[in-house]
Amino acid sequence: MTQVAAIIGGGVIGGGWAARFLLMGWDVRVFDPDPEAQRKIGEVIDNARRSLPGLSDVALPPEGTLQFHDTISDAVADATWIQESVPERLELKRKVFQTVQSHCAHDAVIGSSTSGFKPSQLQGCATRPDQIIVTHPFNPVYLLPLVELVGTSQNPDAFLDRAKAVLTGLGMYPLQVRAEIDAHIADRFLEAVWREALWLIKDGIATTQEIDDAIRYGFGLRWAQMGLFETYRIAGGEAGMRHFIEQFGPALAWPWTKLMDVPELTEDLIAQIAGQSDAQSGQYSIRDLERARDDNLVTILRGLKAQNWGAGALLNRHDAAVEGAIVLPDDLSHPIVTVKRAIPLDWTDYNGHMNEARYLQAFGDATDRMMILVGCDADYIAAGQSYFTAETHIRHLGEAKAGAVIRITTQVLQGQGKKMHLFHQMFAGDQLIATGEHMMIHVSLQTRRACLPSTSLAQTLGRIAAAHAALPRPAGVGKAVGVKG
Amino acid sequence: MTQVAAIIGGGVIGGGWAARFLLMGWDVRVFDPDPEAQRKIGEVIDNARRSLPGLSDVALPPEGTLQFHDTISDAVADATWIQESVPERLELKRKVFQTVQSHCAHDAVIGSSTSGFKPSQLQGCATRPDQIIVTHPFNPVYLLPLVELVGTSQNPDAFLDRAKAVLTGLGMYPLQVRAEIDAHIADRFLEAVWREALWLIKDGIATTQEIDDAIRYGFGLRWAQMGLFETYRIAGGEAGMRHFIEQFGPALAWPWTKLMDVPELTEDLIAQIAGQSDAQSGQYSIRDLERARDDNLVTILRGLKAQNWGAGALLNRHDAAVEGAIVLPDDLSHPIVTVKRAIPLDWTDYNGHMNEARYLQAFGDATDRMMILVGCDADYIAAGQSYFTAETHIRHLGEAKAGAVIRITTQVLQGQGKKMHLFHQMFAGDQLIATGEHMMIHVSLQTRRACLPSTSLAQTLGRIAAAHAALPRPAGVGKAVGVKG
Numbered sequence: 001m002t003q004v005a006a007i008i009g010g011g012v013i014g015g016g017w018a019a020r021f022l023l024m025g026w027d028v029r030v031f032d033p034d035p036e037a038q039r040k041i042g043e044v045i046d047n048a049r050r051s052l053p054g055l056s057d058v059a060l061p062p063e064g065t066l067q068f069h070d071t072i073s074d075a076v077a078d079a080t081w082i083q084e085s086v087p088e089r090l091e092l093k094r095k096v097f098q099t100v101q102s103h104c105a106h107d108a109v110i111g112s113s114t115s116g117f118k119p120s121q122l123q124g125c126a127t128r129p130d131q132i133i134v135t136h137p138f139n140p141v142y143l144l145p146l147v148e149l150v151g152t153s154q155n156p157d158a159f160l161d162r163a164k165a166v167l168t169g170l171g172m173y174p175l176q177v178r179a180e181i182d183a184h185i186a187d188r189f190l191e192a193v194w195r196e197a198l199w200l201i202k203d204g205i206a207t208t209q210e211i212d213d214a215i216r217y218g219f220g221l222r223w224a225q226m227g228l229f230e231t232y233r234i235a236g237g238e239a240g241m242r243h244f245i246e247q248f249g250p251a252l253a254w255p256w257t258k259l260m261d262v263p264e265l266t267e268d269l270i271a272q273i274a275g276q277s278d279a280q281s282g283q284y285s286i287r288d289l290e291r292a293r294d295d296n297l298v299t300i301l302r303g304l305k306a307q308n309w310g311a312g313a314l315l316n317r318h319d320a321a322v323e324g325a326i327v328l329p330d331d332l333s334h335p336i337v338t339v340k341r342a343i344p345l346d347w348t349d350y351n352g353h354m355n356e357a358r359y360l361q362a363f364g365d366a367t368d369r370m371m372i373l374v375g376c377d378a379d380y381i382a383a384g385q386s387y388f389t390a391e392t393h394i395r396h397l398g399e400a401k402a403g404a405v406i407r408i409t410t411q412v413l414q415g416q417g418k419k420m421h422l423f424h425q426m427f428a429g430d431q432l433i434a435t436g437e438h439m440m441i442h443v444s445l446q447t448r449r450a451c452l453p454s455t456s457l458a459q460t461l462g463r464i465a466a467a468h469a470a471l472p473r474p475a476g477v478g479k480a481v482g483v484k485g
Numbered sequence: 486m487t488q489v490a491a492i493i494g495g496g497v498i499g500g501g502w503a504a505r506f507l508l509m510g511w512d513v514r515v516f517d518p519d520p521e522a523q524r525k526i527g528e529v530i531d532n533a534r535r536s537l538p539g540l541s542d543v544a545l546p547p548e549g550t551l552q553f554h555d556t557i558s559d560a561v562a563d564a565t566w567i568q569e570s571v572p573e574r575l576e577l578k579r580k581v582f583q584t585v586q587s588h589c590a591h592d593a594v595i596g597s598s599t600s601g602f603k604p605s606q607l608q609g610c611a612t613r614p615d616q617i618i619v620t621h622p623f624n625p626v627y628l629l630p631l632v633e634l635v636g637t638s639q640n641p642d643a644f645l646d647r648a649k650a651v652l653t654g655l656g657m658y659p660l661q662v663r664a665e666i667d668a669h670i671a672d673r674f675l676e677a678v679w680r681e682a683l684w685l686i687k688d689g690i691a692t693t694q695e696i697d698d699a700i701r702y703g704f705g706l707r708w709a710q711m712g713l714f715e716t717y718r719i720a721g722g723e724a725g726m727r728h729f730i731e732q733f734g735p736a737l738a739w740p741w742t743k744l745m746d747v748p749e750l751t752e753d754l755i756a757q758i759a760g761q762s763d764a765q766s767g768q769y770s771i772r773d774l775e776r777a778r779d780d781n782l783v784t785i786l787r788g789l790k791a792q793n794w795g796a797g798a799l800l801n802r803h804d805a806a807v808e809g810a811i812v813l814p815d816d817l818s819h820p821i822v823t824v825k826r827a828i829p830l831d832w833t834d835y836n837g838h839m840n841e842a843r844y845l846q847a848f849g850d851a852t853d854r855m856m857i858l859v860g861c862d863a864d865y866i867a868a869g870q871s872y873f874t875a876e877t878h879i880r881h882l883g884e885a886k887a888g889a890v891i892r893i894t895t896q897v898l899q900g901q902g903k904k905m906h907l908f909h910q911m912f913a914g915d916q917l918i919a920t921g922e923h924m925m926i927h928v929s930l931q932t933r934r935a936c937l938p939s940t941s942l943a944q945t946l947g948r949i950a951a952a953h954a955a956l957p958r959p960a961g962v963g964k965a966v967g968v969k970g
Binding site for chain 1: 535538542544623631653660673679680681691697704705744761786790796827832835842877879884
């Protein structure tokens with residue numbers, strides 16, 4: 001039977017919870033007195049619908065149903081999970097819990113999204129304190145897996161285990177906090193950084209933009225994959241975590257931040273940290289960790305390149321500067337070099353070589369370059385016309401591994417009317433490792449149907465096709481799968 | 486003419502600089518008295534060679550030459566850039582600068598990798614203080630773009646501009662710090678977080694593993710792309726940055742961290758931050774920023790899935806739990822459903838639909854699933870045999886946009902000897918949007934040559950092929966590009 005979640009308090013956080021439950025197949029019942037609640041939560045759910053399902057490599061269960069209720073009692077009646085995300089005022093939260101507990105099942109989980117309060121504060125004057133825990137998520141709730149789960153001795157272990165199982169089922173990572181403190185764990189770091197940032201701005205050292213750049217072009221990229229200690233373990237090198245701590249210990253006494261209430265770095269504390277780090281990462285050598293870090297950084301940076309954002313936008317600008325202007329060669333008596341690049345770390349697969357989809361990505365880049373050379377550039381596309389691929393035939397003749405430099409040459413087999421028929425050859429050194437034959441059709445982006453290209457494009461393409469007609473017909477052209485070339 | 490960089494002090498940081506200069510086409514001359522320097526720097530350069538060139542979508546210039554020198558004077562003689570990365574002892578650094586300046590060109594840039602010292606401290610007793618600046622990079626230097634550039638009034642503007650141009654040419658982002666302070670900008674945050682982390686461990690609230698998880702499953706993913714203020718601007722929503730600061734201002738007085746030396750949140754400071762945030766991100770609406778953030782998060786998370794690391798490993802475990810056991814259906818009288826998924830945000834391109842390479846990625850996933858179903862799973866591959874794709878023919882019959890659910894069915898056309906000939910059909914709803922015909926060859930991963938599969942695999946594949954032989958031959962099989970199906 002479909003499970004029911006009650007969302008008490010919408011907004012960005014409550015809406016994010018609603019979206020996650022809904023897209024994971026739960027029925028969701030919302031109580032929020034804000035007359036705009038339905039619109040606001042709807043917007044968050046729209047964002048989630050466009051991003052979460054495709055994040056998964058399998059189909060998610062069918063979406064649950066979403067209902068809005070005028071009373072808390074209606075919203076929580078059939079719920080096995082009740083998530084409270086009302087404003088951060090303790091008295092308000094306690095009042096909400098009183099009402100919730102008058103109407104909800106006694107074995108339902110009541111999770112609070114509070115970022116600051118301890119669960120004992122929330123349980124304070126509750127009818128059934130054992131039912132209330134902190135489940136603190138991070139925005140956007142529908143994409144970030146972290147949820148801090150904090151209970152007290154009032155909450156039975158079996159109850160906490162059940163709560164963790166539900167959160168895991170939602171695709172989240174419940175981090176159970178060992179002892180309750182103000183602001184749990186993650187927000188303590190956020191608060192420390194926030195305080196330091198306020199000092200930097202107040203003292204005129206940096207602007208908000210400069211602070212963000214200092215994060216997203218540097219350690220932010222490290223923290224997306226390894227966090228603080230695993231990163232420092234690598235920095236410590238073969239000498240290990242103890243060495244790292246001892247080396248940086250003295251800085252605790254220095255004004256490297258304005259936040260000077262520091263713990264004493266005793267031998268016990270050093271041993272504790274080094275031991276925990278061994279337990280966490282000791283199964284990897286430093287060399288393993290370095291390579292995992294670099295693989296992760298390359299895949300993150302290349303993803304940001306594709307989005308042309310942050311560090312990825314920087315890298316795209318650098319590529320453009322390295323390459324210089326893109327111009328059609330004067331001499332058209334040879335196939336045109338359309339790609340020259342090294343194979344990235346994240347293009348290889350379980351067979352240890354470039355994955356087949358990446359061959360087509362590289363051939364697609366070669367096609368994109370041909371499009372630019374004939375005049376189908378970003379402006380042309382923005383004006384409403386482009387080329388779509390109708391058909392592709394790839395032959396694999398050799399292998400290529402990460403780091404190998406590949407070069408693609410492109411021959412225009414036909415360039416007339418709506419058709420641009422291309423033949424790409426991919427070389428690693430002198431070896432031909434693959435061919436790609438592609439039929440491109442010129443289209444209107446409005447009708448999504450074939451149409452004739454601009455006169456100027458047709459002329460340029462025709463000129464190349466005429467020159468390439470003199471070239472020998474390459475082996476493999478016009479062949480079907482399984483027919484010897 | 487090839488430019489020359491001198492690296493004074495190897496190790497992880499000096500080696501990272503050497504690697505970046507070298508791979509960007511500079512000649513590199515190293516001085517490091519450590520007898521192990523050549524091996525250590527060599528290891529860093531090896532890491533850089535496997536990761537940096539493929540990060541770029543264009544071919545980098547040919548690698549420069551690497552030389553090791555016994556004296557500083559030889560290393561710096563022809564250098565236009567001298568990078569000092571010796572241990573963090575002021576007297577040692579000053580001594581190195583004395584020697585460097587006795588032998589280097591007067592217009593060379595002398596950059597220090599110091600994370601803590603201010604440039605005025607480094608310039609203190611130098612012969613030519615105008616030539617010395619802080620250029621503080623982040624590990625791994627060959628991948629992370631950030632470098633903090635800090636000068637003093639002694640450094641002419643034209644000199645600083647030239648230094649910035651060189652760093653930009655290396656693919657880095659020089660963040661010029663407005664006023665020198667201990668630890669510059671980024672390390673102040675790292676130090677604040679480090680201090681907070683020490684408290685959490687000392688107080689028994691969290692282990693190193695739990696702290697890293699709190700970072701890499703949560704805000705670390707946000708910071709890889711937007712940093713602190715742009716993220717909070719989104720959290721503030723349409724009400725804006727001022728609203729966000731006013732809302733969280735009171736927490737400064739609360740024990741949300743143990744680092745309590747906080748600045749006063751005056752009206753002036755609030756206005757300053759809100760104004761800077763407008764200047765930084767005001768060109769985007771909150772809705773734009775939310776979508777950019779989600780696009781970036783999806784691409785980062787999917788990259789980490791491909792690496793099966795961190796938040797990506799979590800997501801893979803969730804996918805596996807949603808999907809359950811993978812088993813061959815009993816009824817083989819229909820093509821087998823091998824993929825069912827939503828199209829991720831990062832699979833679309835400038836034409837607004839799924840990019841051609843992603844069609845092959847999805848067909849490749851379908852082929853992978855067929856391999857598992859016939860018995861060519863991870864264990865089989867680890868034992869030394871697999872299938873390679875020899876040939877592929879894709880026909881595009883319709884479009885699909887991000888979020889659309891696609892389904893791929895697979896028919897075995899031939900499954901005999903070394904060959905597995907597959908025909909995939911991709912549907913969006915009821916519409917056939919693409920077909921993929923693939924010739925797979927069974928290979929030995931040792932010889933990289935064709936060989937017969939195991940008896941068990943051959944039997945399973947044969948059984949499917951026999952059942953599928955009764956199915957009608959799909960339209961489009963055995964066709965060449967441009968030949969009507």
